[in-house]
Each structure stands twice: as C-alpha cells, then as structure tokens.
Amino acid sequence: MSAFLRQATTVARTASVRAFSSTSVARRDIVQELYLRELKSYKPPAVPKDAHVGVVKQYTLPPAPQPPMVPTDLASELATYEAQEPTKVAAAAPAEEEASGAEEFLTFLEQDLPKEEAHH
Template identity: 60%
Template sequence: MSTVLRQASTAARAFSRSAAFSTSAAARKDFVQDLYIKELKGYKAPPPAKDAHVGVVKQYSVPPTPKPPVVPADLASELSAYDATEPVDGTPKAAAGTPESLTTGADTFLAFLEADEPKVEHHH
C-alpha cells in the first residue's frame, strides 16, 4: 500500500508542478502581451520635419531651349562638293599574303550560307 501511496503522492506533485508551470507561463505571456499592447497604443510617431527633403531632393530647373540648326548660306555649292567626292570604302585593304576568307565581310559569309548547296551527281 505504501508504494501506491508514494506513486499517488508523486503523481499529485508532478501534476501540481505542471499546472503551476503552465499557469505561470500563461500569466507571463499575458503580462508581456498586455505590456506590449499598452506600449503600442501609447506610441506617438514624431511629426515629419518640414525640411526633411533638403539635400535629398534636387531642385528642378527647366532645360534651356535648343537652338535651331543654322543652314549654310551657300548650300548648293556644299551639296555639289559633297556629290563630287568619292565614296570611301570602310573596309581595310587585304594585305599581301593574307587569305581572302579572312578579308571578306559578313555579307559574303551570309550569302555563302544562304546559297543552295551544289547537287551531288550519283554515278550509276
């Protein structure tokens, strides 16, 4: 009988400890939560400063109006001089000894790729 009594006493103590622990945790939780909510409700945000933008935002200024292009006085002679000039080819001349495949441009290579392949003749 004493073992049953000891077990009951141990169980009662364990139950009372767990109940006390759980209630104290709940009480602490409510206390912290209440304190947090009280502080949140009492918080007042400071009003924004009037000159808070100074140094951060640049002043806007209207760009100057562009000036219209000036037409040359003797436009006809300048156009005839332009027409008389020889067009300059922008590609460099092939140096002696360099293979032609290195000096041809991209257009030649693309034309080669787009060209039809020669048909292979089958010998019977």
Template identity: 50%
Template sequence: MSILRQASVADLYIKELKGYKAPPTAKDAHVGTVKAYALPPTPKPPVIPTDLAAELSAYDATEPTKADAPKVAVAGTEHVGQSADSFLESLEADLPKADSHH
C-alpha cells in the first residue's frame, strides 16, 4: 500500500467516526434490568416490661448454677483442678533422669 492510499483510508475512517451518531435509547430501556428500590420496613421499638421486678425475680429463680451443669469428660484434662506446682511436679516425674556427663 502506498502512503497516499493509507492516508485516504485513515481520512475516510476518521470522517465516518465523526459522523457516527449513537441510536437514541428509549426512556424505559432500564425496565427489566434494574430492580425497583423499596425501603425496608421500619423496626418496632422494644416493649418495656411493666413489672420489671417480677421478671427479674423469675429470671433469678430459673438461673442455672454450676452444680446443675453436666460434666463433660475431655481428653487431656486429668490435671484440671491441680495447683501449678503439683502439675509441674507431675510433669517432671514423667521425665527420665538426665545424665550428668552431658
């Protein structure tokens, strides 16, 4: 291709680009692609109990205690309830005696 022909093709291309007009979009083109927005329902305020003292005493009567809790056996918890010193002594008792010549 010659330089003159390349220039004329480029000029035609630019002329067509400048003359291009996008087709107009319809005003309702968004229908079906955009979801309608609706405000969420307003939350209701909490109901304040009228007899708070009676509800608190009922709660205190039904509150569980540690004695009522079921005891679950978990592996590796045989040292629970020991003091730190007795726990360390039991660990040291399991260790073999080290040789003094090292």
C-alpha cells in the first residue's frame, strides 16, 4: 500500500503544478522574411562624382557697388538749392485737427457707459 500512496502523491503533485512551456512555438512570417532579405540585398545605384554638373548653378559674386559720385560743381548746386522757394508743409493743420480729435476722444472715454435695461 505504501507504493500506492507514493504513486498517488506523485500524481497529485504533478497535477497541481501548471505546465508552462519555456519555448514558444516560433511562428514564421514569410512576408517579413522576404522583405528583410530584399532589404539586406539592396544596393543603391552608384552615383557619379560629377552628378551635380548641370543641376547646380555656379556661384558668382555680385558686382561691387560703386561709390556715390560727388558732383563736380557742388557750389552751384548748393546755390540753386538755397535759391529755391521753400514749400509750405501742410502738416500744421492736421496737427490741430488731431489735437481736437484727441480731446473729443478723451471726453468720449470719460463718459459713463449707458446702463443696460433689465430684461423682464
């Protein structure tokens, strides 16, 4: 009977232990394997060293700016400038209008806001 008990306890122990497999079934992805194989075997086409010729423009420096020319007869040009009648600037009149406009605007801002009527 003791052999029977040993055998029963051994069966009970193995039945209570969960069976986990440490190795999983390897599922092969055929499409992924083909993709990786083609990717590894791909060699880009060779680019010649002069591939940029005709595509890239040659850089040329812009022409150097010329210095301004001083008039040869500076004295006569200054004399004609001084002899000209000065033009009247029309900015004085709008300044007065702006001042009055500013005063009007400030008085508008200082006014009390109209009270809203209560809706019944």
